[in-house]
Amino acid sequence: MTIAILSALPEEQQGLAHALSDVDTVQHAGRQFVCGRYAGQKVVLALSGIGKVAAATTTAALIERFGVQQLVFTGVAGGVGAGVQVGDVVVARHFVQHDMDVRPLFPRWQVPGYGSALFDCDAALHDGLLQAAQDCVRQAGAWQLPLLQGHAPGAHSGLIASGDQFIVSAAVAQGITQDLAAAGHAVLAVEMEGAAITQACADYDIPFAAVRTISDRADGNAHVDFPAFVSAVASRYAQHIVLHWLNKNAGKPDNR
Numbered sequence: 001m002t003i004a005i006l007s008a009l010p011e012e013q014q015g016l017a018h019a020l021s022d023v024d025t026v027q028h029a030g031r032q033f034v035c036g037r038y039a040g041q042k043v044v045l046a047l048s049g050i051g052k053v054a055a056a057t058t059t060a061a062l063i064e065r066f067g068v069q070q071l072v073f074t075g076v077a078g079g080v081g082a083g084v085q086v087g088d089v090v091v092a093r094h095f096v097q098h099d100m101d102v103r104p105l106f107p108r109w110q111v112p113g114y115g116s117a118l119f120d121c122d123a124a125l126h127d128g129l130l131q132a133a134q135d136c137v138r139q140a141g142a143w144q145l146p147l148l149q150g151h152a153p154g155a156h157s158g159l160i161a162s163g164d165q166f167i168v169s170a171a172v173a174q175g176i177t178q179d180l181a182a183a184g185h186a187v188l189a190v191e192m193e194g195a196a197i198t199q200a201c202a203d204y205d206i207p208f209a210a211v212r213t214i215s216d217r218a219d220g221n222a223h224v225d226f227p228a229f230v231s232a233v234a235s236r237y238a239q240h241i242v243l244h245w246l247n248k249n250a251g252k253p254d255n256r
Contacts, residue, residue, distance in 0.1 A: 002042040003249075004068040005242055006058065008075030008193065011230050013045050015239035020045075029061045039246050044068055048075070051164050052097070052196035059200040070125065071201055072245070073194060073210035074238040076230065077160065078167050078218025080177045081188035085214065087140075087153040087233060089133040089241070090188045092160045092210040093126055094118040095195035098176045098187075099163035109180070111199065118159070118185070119198035125209035130157050132244040133211055136237055158188045160212060162195035170219035190218050213237045 007013045013034075017023070020036030020043060027033075034045040044066050048055040062068045079085060096117050101108050109117035133155040140153055161180065167173050167190050177187050194210045201208035213234040215226060 001070065002044060002066060002068045003246070004044045004046065004062045004066070004071040006046055006048045006055075006062075006071065006073045006197065007238060008048055008050070009230060009234070010047065011235045012074055012238040013047070015235060016045055016242060019239070019243060028065050029057065031058060031061060033062070033066065035066070038243070039249075041246060041249065043246070048073065048193050048197070051192050052162060055193035056196040056200045059197045060204075063200075063204050063206055069206065070122075071197070071206055071208045072125065072129065072242065073197055073208070074242060075191065075193070075210075075212055076215040076234050077189040077191040077212035078173065078216050079189050079214035080161075080173050080218050081156070081158065081186065083154075084156055084188050085151055085154075086216060086229075087151055088214045089137060089153065089155045089237060090160060090212045090214065091126060091130040091133050091155065091157045092121050092194060092212070093157050094120050094159045095198045095210075096159060096161050096180065096185060096187075097163060097195045098161040098180065098190065099165060109183070114199070114202075117183075119195060119202055121198065121209040122207035125207050126157070128245050128248060129209050129211050129241060130155060132241040132248070133237075135244060136240045139240075140233075140237070156188055159185055160189045160191060160194055160210070161187045162191055162193060164192060166192065167218040168220040170217075173218040189214060211238075211241055
């Protein structure tokens with residue numbers, strides 16, 4: 001089995017790349033892909049690019065060129081759900097495109113041709129990543145609490161909303177969450193890639209799941225020093241969670 005690990009930022013993949021053996025770098029579709037092995041499994045690392053189109057293109061390249069059979073995404077996001085704080089981790093159970101709106105042809109947020117506004121992540125991958133995230137935040141306090149001003153991080157599971165918009169306005173974030181809540185959808189975080197990756201993986205019947213570290217509250221306020229946060233927290237989360245999950249996944253039969 002070949003597993004793809006997509007990340008939003010180069011810093012998030014440094015530790016993962018160093019953990020691989022038999023490393024080979026491939027240039028394809030204007031992107032760099034790092035191929036190697038970890039715990040006996042074939043792994044391909046790549047940066048998603050920013051926004052839904054870039055992320056979908058990278059996903060298609062991973063599937064078509066490298067034959068990946070599972071795909072996991074790590075990155076940062078803005079927390080918008082109640083109780084979702086900077087330093088927490090959200091493991092996506094579903095994704096929605098908050099900027100998809102082709103009314104009156106289809107209901108708001110529904111992607112034409114799919115019959116639903118929500119795209120589900122793979123249940124088994126979700127559960128494995130959630131367990132790894134819970135383990136990570138339990139161990140994170142000693143090196144993370146000073147940066148987070150004493151907040152003890154937590155792990156959450158639920159809906160993440162994606163759109164081609166970097167949300168830095170509390171009013172915009174509130175509008176997204178309130179509109180979706182009125183339709184029965186409780187959003188925990190917002191970002192720019194996950195829903196597109198989920199849709200592409202659904203087209204190819206490839207299991208996908210995502211884990212996002214909360215770097216801000218999508219309100220324009222600098223809750224922490226972002227570069228320091230990415231280096232000290234998000235990159236270590238990505239490495240710990242993904243490698244923990246890969247170790248647990250090692251040796252499982254490949255039924256695909």
